[in-house]
Amino acid sequence: MINLALDIGTTAGPESVLFYFLAPLSILASIGMLLVKKAVHSALLLAWVMISLAIFYIAQDALFLGIVQIVVYTGAVMMLFLFILMLVGVDTSDSLDENIKGLRPIAITAAIGFGGLLTSLISRATFGRPTAVFIDANSAGNANGIAELLFTKYVFAFEVVSALLITAALGAMVLAHSQKSRSKFAQRDLSIARFRKGELKDAAGLPGPGVYALHNAVDVPALLPTGEAAPSSISAVLQARGDIIESSKFQLHAEEEEK
Amino acid sequence: MSNAELIGQDPGWVIALKGVIIFAACVFLTIMSVWGERRIVARMQQRSGPNRVGKFGLLQALVDGVKLALKEDLIPKTADRIVFVLAPIISTTACFMAFAVIPLTGEVNFFGHQTAMQLTDLSVGVLYVLAIASVGVYGIVLAGWSSGSTYPLLGGLRSSAQVISYEVAMGLSLVAVFIYSGSMSTSEIVAAQDRWWYAVILFPSFIIYAISMVGETNRAPFDLAEAEGELVGGFHTEYSSLKFALFFLSEYVNIIAVSALATTLFLGGYRALPGLGFTEQWLGGWFTLVWFFIKVLAFFFVFVWLRGTLPRLRYDQFMKFGWKVLIPFSLAWIMIVSILRVMSQRESSNFLVVAFIFSVALIYIGITSLTDRAKVKTAIASKVINSKEPDFPVPEIPNSRAEQLNG
Numbered sequence: 001m002i003n004l005a006l007d008i009g010t011t012a013g014p015e016s017v018l019f020y021f022l023a024p025l026s027i028l029a030s031i032g033m034l035l036v037k038k039a040v041h042s043a044l045l046l047a048w049v050m051i052s053l054a055i056f057y058i059a060q061d062a063l064f065l066g067i068v069q070i071v072v073y074t075g076a077v078m079m080l081f082l083f084i085l086m087l088v089g090v091d092t093s094d095s096l097d098e099n100i101k102g103l104r105p106i107a108i109t110a111a112i113g114f115g116g117l118l119t120s121l122i123s124r125a126t127f128g129r130p131t132a133v134f135i136d137a138n139s140a141g142n143a144n145g146i147a148e149l150l151f152t153k154y155v156f157a158f159e160v161v162s163a164l165l166i167t168a169a170l171g172a173m174v175l176a177h178s179q180k181s182r183s184k185f186a187q188r189d190l191s192i193a194r195f196r197k198g199e200l201k202d203a204a205g206l207p208g209p210g211v212y213a214l215h216n217a218v219d220v221p222a223l224l225p226t227g228e229a230a231p232s233s234i235s236a237v238l239q240a241r242g243d244i245i246e247s248s249k250f251q252l253h254a255e256e257e258e259k
Numbered sequence: 260m261s262n263a264e265l266i267g268q269d270p271g272w273v274i275a276l277k278g279v280i281i282f283a284a285c286v287f288l289t290i291m292s293v294w295g296e297r298r299i300v301a302r303m304q305q306r307s308g309p310n311r312v313g314k315f316g317l318l319q320a321l322v323d324g325v326k327l328a329l330k331e332d333l334i335p336k337t338a339d340r341i342v343f344v345l346a347p348i349i350s351t352t353a354c355f356m357a358f359a360v361i362p363l364t365g366e367v368n369f370f371g372h373q374t375a376m377q378l379t380d381l382s383v384g385v386l387y388v389l390a391i392a393s394v395g396v397y398g399i400v401l402a403g404w405s406s407g408s409t410y411p412l413l414g415g416l417r418s419s420a421q422v423i424s425y426e427v428a429m430g431l432s433l434v435a436v437f438i439y440s441g442s443m444s445t446s447e448i449v450a451a452q453d454r455w456w457y458a459v460i461l462f463p464s465f466i467i468y469a470i471s472m473v474g475e476t477n478r479a480p481f482d483l484a485e486a487e488g489e490l491v492g493g494f495h496t497e498y499s500s501l502k503f504a505l506f507f508l509s510e511y512v513n514i515i516a517v518s519a520l521a522t523t524l525f526l527g528g529y530r531a532l533p534g535l536g537f538t539e540q541w542l543g544g545w546f547t548l549v550w551f552f553i554k555v556l557a558f559f560f561v562f563v564w565l566r567g568t569l570p571r572l573r574y575d576q577f578m579k580f581g582w583k584v585l586i587p588f589s590l591a592w593i594m595i596v597s598i599l600r601v602m603s604q605r606e607s608s609n610f611l612v613v614a615f616i617f618s619v620a621l622i623y624i625g626i627t628s629l630t631d632r633a634k635v636k637t638a639i640a641s642k643v644i645n646s647k648e649p650d651f652p653v654p655e656i657p658n659s660r661a662e663q664l665n666g
Contacts, residue, residue, distance in 0.1 A: 040342070040404060047397065067386045075393025079400070079423060086404050086416060141382055143443060187573075 015059050026052035039085050047078045063142045207233040211247055221247045265366060265375050273372055281358050281378060289511040293320040295556075296563045303567035324504065332500040337407030346405060347498065347505035350398025354512040356391045360384035361519045362446045363551050364529050367544040376548065377446060384445040385433055388520055389426065392475065396422045398509070399477075399484070399494050406497035414493025417574065418477050418484030424581040425474035425481075431589035432467035435596045436524050449528035456533075458525040463592045465525045467585055469561075472517040474581065476510065478562055480569035481577060518558035519551075526554045595619055 026049050033045040050073045057066035150158050185193070194203050207230050210216040211223060219238055221229040229247045231239070238244055269277075294309065294317060301308025309316035334343055363376035381387050396419050403415015437443055439461060440451035448457075458465040474481045485493030495506045522528055529547035531538045538546050572580070602612055 038339070040339070040401075044342070044397075044401070051394070063381060064383050064386075067381075067383050067390050070390035071386065071393055075390065075396070075426075076423070079393070079396060079419065082397075082400055082404075083416070083419065086400070086412065143383055186575075 339405040342405035346402035353395030403494040428585040429471040435464040479566035
């Protein structure tokens with residue numbers, strides 16, 4: 001394993017190079033995330049910040065945490081964000097109009113509160129002092145150390161969190177679920193049912209619409225061999241809307257044939 | 260000495276050279292596998308395949324690459340230019356990175372330095388491959404979105420949904436391997452297979468992995484993301500020239516990468532076939548590279564075989580298969596494996612183990628016989644379209660799939 005943190009509290013050559021290269025990039029990306037107009041660009045920059053954080057974790061010997069950060073946050077959470085952004089089609093730039101009254105003061109209060117929280121946390125950071133190190137925690141291997149803590153000391157908290165997540169997932173499914181009025185049949189079931197029906201006339205499927213070479217479109221019923229229109233060749237929706245052209249227009253009439 | 264310790268002692272130039280060699284090998288293998296695929300599929304369809312450029316058409320892929328590069332590079336007017344260019348780069352970078360943790364050989368003499376052909380050995384190497392795969396999905400999704408037209412967007416959505424769903428099944432199939440080998444490092448998993456391959460002991464896991472790796476790489480019969488009958492070209496519809504070539508490259512590198520991971524986790528990696536262990540010492544250990552590539556190419560052949568044989572699945576069938584068959588089955592299998600593992604660690608009596616396996620089989624048979632859903636569904640469907648026996652003789656309607664197939 002790459003052991004980049006050689007001395008406690010000091011950064012070794014490769015690690016400091018990595019840090020001074022990645023840290024400005026990730027800070028630029030996080031500022032850019034707030035400033036760019038398109039939601040997808042913002043999501044992408046956030047994904048980049050997550051990945052660079054994961055690289056920092058790995059460089060700090062928290063290998064498992066780094067990899068899981070990529071799998072869970074970049075791979076799953078961010079991907080779902082992107083998915084929804086794409087589905088909803090939020091590709092236009094955000095409008096800055098205030099739709100809800102009093103949104104601005106609330107937002108400013110929340111931002112100041114969150115900023116204060118962050119500042120107080122960051123100010124507790126230790127500069128130059130030796131901190132709790134991963135070397136003890138990693139003595140039995142990084143993943144093993146985490147597993148041991150998770151399944152012994154923090155097993156209750158772990159189980160509670162997992163129960164919470166499962167409840168949330170179930171809740172999301174229940175909220176998104178819509179009751180179907182009747183069960184849906186697949187191609188196979190419908191095909192079998194067609195053959196079981198009394199008449200075998202329609203077993204091969206319905207005729208397609210259109211009058212060949214004259215008006216080959218969905219709004220014209222096909223002609224049967226007898227020369228009459230086949231109503232089953234037209235979509236029920238078009239029939240209900242009345243968007244159908246008479247196919248008799250395209251019929252060759254007896255008089256025309258004589259001429 | 261274990262692979263991890265060997266690699267830990269590598270000086271900088273060895274690491275750099277190994278990186279270059281692995282990258283070059285990937286590109287070479289990709290070019291050759293494009294040729295191989297076309298030849299094998301042609302053979303299966305009773306054609307000759309490419310046979311004009313070079314001996315047996317060996318240089319065909321190279322010439323095609325040059326042709327692709329010289330084509331006009333178009334960026335659609337509605338496209339998001341930055342993301343449009345970024346997408347193929349992400350896709351290609353990610354697929355190459357997976358090779359960093361794959362052990363290609365055992366201990367070898369590398370220009371006078373004892374090492375193993377593996378770039379780095381992470382204690383969570385297999386998770387790293389999964390993480391890289393999930394970054395690779397970004398390439399596909401962003402390509403679909405940034406093209407600014409409908410078919411690529413649909414293709415991108417489809418393929419990301421597909422990759423995410425099948426990654427779950429893939430991850431679950433790997434859990435059994437972790438439980439048995441007691442490690443997530445690729446080299447240790449290979450070392451743990453010195454007596455039995457995991458493809459044998461953990462056969463269900465192997466099958467689940469093999470299915471989900473086809474789903475993950477968007478290959479036939481699961482190539483719904485680029486279903487040409489429905490979506491033109493899927494996420495890369497708007498791409499041309501070198502950017503398309505990058506997607507093309509990453510698809511094939513991905514195939515080789517998942518095959519290499521399958522080889523490492525289930526087929527004993529670079530180790531020789533059972534009974535041929537003495538060959539591992541040939542050429543100062545370099546012969547293990549041959550074994551590794553034989554196994555990887557065997558997987559690649561299966562990929563091509565599947566493409567030549569099976570029609571494409573419908574999208575809903577495919578998703579249903581992933582979520583309702585593969586994932587529950589893997590979960591049940593993990594339960595069984597972990598119980599068996601604890602039993603063997605506690606040295607339970609053979610009677611207990613057999614009794615456990617027997618009862619699991621009994622429960623499985625009970626559940627499947629009680630819920631034959633296909634029959635129930637057909638019965639309901641035929642009731643809805645009210646059935647009347649035809650008054651002329653018709654052949655009996657077969658009930659089971661097997662009967663239908665045998666006529």
